[in-house]
Amino acid sequence: MTDESKPPLPPFDQEAAVKKVRLAEDAWNSRDPERISLAYTSDSQWRNRSEFVSGRQEIVAFLQRKWDKELDYRLIKELWVTSGNRIAVRFAYEWHDSAGHWFRSYGNENWEFTEAGLMKRRIASINDLPIKDSERKYHWPLGRRPDDHPSLSELGL
Numbered sequence: 019m020t021d022e023s024k025p026p027l028p029p030f031d032q033e034a035a036v037k038k039v040r041l042a043e044d045a046w047n048s049r050d051p052e053r054i055s056l057a058y059t060s061d062s063q064w065r066n067r068s069e070f071v072s073g074r075q076e077i078v079a080f081l082q083r084k085w086d087k088e089l090d091y092r093l094i095k096e097l098w099v100t101s102g103n104r105i106a107v108r109f110a111y112e113w114h115d116s117a118g119h120w121f122r123s124y125g126n127e128n129w130e131f132t133e134a135g136l137m138k139r140r141i142a143s144i145n146d147l148p149i150k151d152s153e154r155k156y157h158w159p160l161g162r163r164p165d166d167h168p169s170l171s172e173l174g175l
Contacts, residue, residue, distance in 0.1 A: 024057055024135040028103035035100035038135075039107050043095040044162050051081035059138045066142045088113035088123075092156040094163060096170045098126070105129045110175050112149070112156045120154060121146045124175070 026034035045054045055074040064071035064080075071080045085091060093111035100106070107127050114120045125144035132138050155173050158164050 022056075022134070022136075027135040028131050028133065030100045030103070030105060032097075032100065035105050036097050038105060039095050039097045042107075043093055043109075046093050046095075047091075047160075047162050049081075049085050049091060049160075051078040051085075054081060057137055058140070059132060059136045062136075062138055062140065064140045064142070066140070067144050087115065089116065090114055090160065092158065092160070092163070094156070094167075094170050094173075094175075103131045103133075105131075108170065110170055112154055120149045120151055122149050122153075122155075122175075123147070
Protein backbone atom coordinates (compact mmCIF):
# COMPACT_ATOMS: atom_id res chain seq x y z
CA MET A 19 0.00 0.00 0.00
CA THR A 20 1.42 3.39 -0.92
CA ASP A 21 1.48 6.44 1.29
CA GLU A 22 -0.97 9.06 0.05
CA SER A 23 -1.46 12.67 1.06
CA LYS A 24 -3.69 13.34 4.09
CA PRO A 25 -4.57 17.05 4.32
CA PRO A 26 -4.31 19.31 6.12
CA LEU A 27 -0.58 19.37 5.48
CA PRO A 28 2.25 20.82 7.55
CA PRO A 29 3.38 23.31 8.50
CA PHE A 30 0.23 23.57 10.59
CA ASP A 31 -1.33 26.83 11.65
CA GLN A 32 -3.89 26.81 14.49
CA GLU A 33 -6.88 26.25 12.19
CA ALA A 34 -5.24 23.39 10.27
CA ALA A 35 -4.08 21.73 13.49
CA VAL A 36 -7.58 21.89 15.01
CA LYS A 37 -8.95 20.28 11.84
CA LYS A 38 -6.25 17.57 11.88
CA VAL A 39 -7.06 16.77 15.51
CA ARG A 40 -10.80 16.48 14.78
CA LEU A 41 -10.13 14.23 11.78
CA ALA A 42 -8.04 11.97 14.01
CA GLU A 43 -10.76 11.93 16.68
CA ASP A 44 -13.40 11.05 14.09
CA ALA A 45 -11.28 8.22 12.70
CA TRP A 46 -10.59 6.73 16.14
CA ASN A 47 -14.28 6.97 17.07
CA SER A 48 -15.05 4.87 13.98
CA ARG A 49 -13.11 2.04 15.65
CA ASP A 50 -12.04 0.90 12.16
CA PRO A 51 -8.37 -0.16 12.46
CA GLU A 52 -7.80 -0.39 8.70
CA ARG A 53 -9.20 3.11 8.08
CA ILE A 54 -7.22 4.55 10.97
CA SER A 55 -3.95 2.96 9.83
CA LEU A 56 -4.10 4.88 6.54
CA ALA A 57 -3.45 8.17 8.39
CA TYR A 58 0.00 6.86 9.36
CA THR A 59 3.10 6.21 7.28
CA SER A 60 3.74 2.59 6.33
CA ASP A 61 6.66 2.62 8.79
CA SER A 62 5.05 4.79 11.49
CA GLN A 63 6.52 4.45 14.99
CA TRP A 64 4.27 4.48 18.07
CA ARG A 65 4.72 4.35 21.80
CA ASN A 66 1.35 3.72 23.39
CA ARG A 67 1.64 3.40 27.17
CA SER A 68 4.48 0.85 27.43
CA GLU A 69 3.86 -0.80 24.06
CA PHE A 70 5.92 -0.04 20.96
CA VAL A 71 4.25 -0.42 17.57
CA SER A 72 5.89 -0.15 14.16
CA GLY A 73 4.10 0.06 10.81
CA ARG A 74 0.53 -0.23 9.64
CA GLN A 75 0.17 -3.98 10.17
CA GLU A 76 1.12 -3.62 13.83
CA ILE A 77 -1.14 -0.56 14.16
CA VAL A 78 -4.12 -2.57 12.89
CA ALA A 79 -3.35 -5.48 15.23
CA PHE A 80 -2.87 -3.12 18.18
CA LEU A 81 -6.19 -1.35 17.55
CA GLN A 82 -8.05 -4.64 17.15
CA ARG A 83 -6.70 -5.82 20.54
CA LYS A 84 -7.51 -2.43 22.07
CA TRP A 85 -11.16 -2.47 21.05
CA ASP A 86 -11.60 -6.12 21.96
CA LYS A 87 -10.86 -4.96 25.53
CA GLU A 88 -12.10 -1.34 25.57
CA LEU A 89 -15.82 -1.67 24.79
CA ASP A 90 -18.21 1.15 23.83
CA TYR A 91 -15.19 3.42 23.30
CA ARG A 92 -15.89 7.15 22.88
CA LEU A 93 -13.05 9.67 22.51
CA ILE A 94 -12.57 13.44 22.60
CA LYS A 95 -9.26 15.00 21.49
CA GLU A 96 -8.25 18.63 21.91
CA LEU A 97 -5.35 20.53 20.43
CA TRP A 98 -2.74 21.53 22.99
CA VAL A 99 -0.11 23.17 20.76
CA THR A 100 1.30 23.00 17.24
CA SER A 101 4.57 23.98 15.59
CA GLY A 102 5.71 23.16 12.07
CA ASN A 103 5.03 19.48 11.41
CA ARG A 104 4.22 18.62 15.04
CA ILE A 105 1.00 18.63 17.02
CA ALA A 106 0.46 17.92 20.72
CA VAL A 107 -3.00 16.91 21.89
CA ARG A 108 -4.70 15.99 25.11
CA PHE A 109 -7.55 13.54 25.15
CA ALA A 110 -9.96 11.59 27.28
CA TYR A 111 -11.99 8.56 26.34
CA GLU A 112 -14.57 6.46 28.12
CA TRP A 113 -14.98 2.71 27.83
CA HIS A 114 -15.96 -0.35 29.81
CA ASP A 115 -14.48 -3.79 30.18
CA SER A 116 -16.25 -7.10 29.63
CA ALA A 117 -17.38 -7.10 33.29
CA GLY A 118 -19.15 -3.74 32.78
CA HIS A 119 -16.67 -1.62 34.76
CA TRP A 120 -16.36 1.89 33.31
CA PHE A 121 -13.13 3.87 32.91
CA ARG A 122 -12.11 7.30 31.73
CA SER A 123 -8.65 7.22 30.19
CA TYR A 124 -6.76 10.52 30.08
CA GLY A 125 -3.66 11.26 28.12
CA ASN A 126 -1.40 13.32 25.96
CA GLU A 127 -0.06 12.56 22.52
CA ASN A 128 2.81 14.03 20.56
CA TRP A 129 2.48 13.68 16.81
CA GLU A 130 5.03 14.21 14.02
CA PHE A 131 3.98 14.34 10.36
CA THR A 132 5.55 13.96 6.93
CA GLU A 133 5.17 16.66 4.27
CA ALA A 134 2.25 14.59 2.91
CA GLY A 135 0.37 14.94 6.20
CA LEU A 136 0.81 11.32 7.32
CA MET A 137 1.78 10.71 10.92
CA LYS A 138 5.22 9.16 11.17
CA ARG A 139 5.52 9.24 14.97
CA ARG A 140 2.92 8.99 17.75
CA ILE A 141 3.92 9.07 21.41
CA ALA A 142 1.03 8.51 23.83
CA SER A 143 0.96 8.64 27.62
CA ILE A 144 -2.29 7.40 29.14
CA ASN A 145 -3.77 6.88 32.61
CA ASP A 146 -6.99 5.03 33.42
CA LEU A 147 -9.44 6.18 36.07
CA PRO A 148 -12.23 3.84 37.17
CA ILE A 149 -15.57 5.68 37.08
CA LYS A 150 -19.14 4.86 37.97
CA ASP A 151 -21.70 4.64 35.20
CA SER A 152 -23.30 7.77 36.72
CA GLU A 153 -20.01 9.69 36.24
CA ARG A 154 -19.88 9.14 32.50
CA LYS A 155 -19.90 12.29 30.37
CA TYR A 156 -19.95 10.79 26.87
CA HIS A 157 -23.41 9.55 25.90
CA TRP A 158 -23.57 10.06 22.14
CA PRO A 159 -24.30 7.03 19.91
CA LEU A 160 -21.16 5.09 18.99
CA GLY A 161 -19.26 6.76 16.17
CA ARG A 162 -18.41 10.39 15.46
CA ARG A 163 -18.89 12.85 18.33
CA PRO A 164 -21.71 15.27 17.45
CA ASP A 165 -20.56 18.79 16.59
CA ASP A 166 -22.65 20.26 19.41
CA HIS A 167 -21.21 17.94 22.09
CA PRO A 168 -19.03 19.77 24.64
CA SER A 169 -15.25 19.68 24.27
CA LEU A 170 -12.83 18.49 26.96
CA SER A 171 -12.42 22.06 28.20
CA GLU A 172 -16.17 22.64 28.24
CA LEU A 173 -16.63 19.43 30.25
CA GLY A 174 -13.97 20.52 32.73
CA LEU A 175 -11.72 17.58 31.87
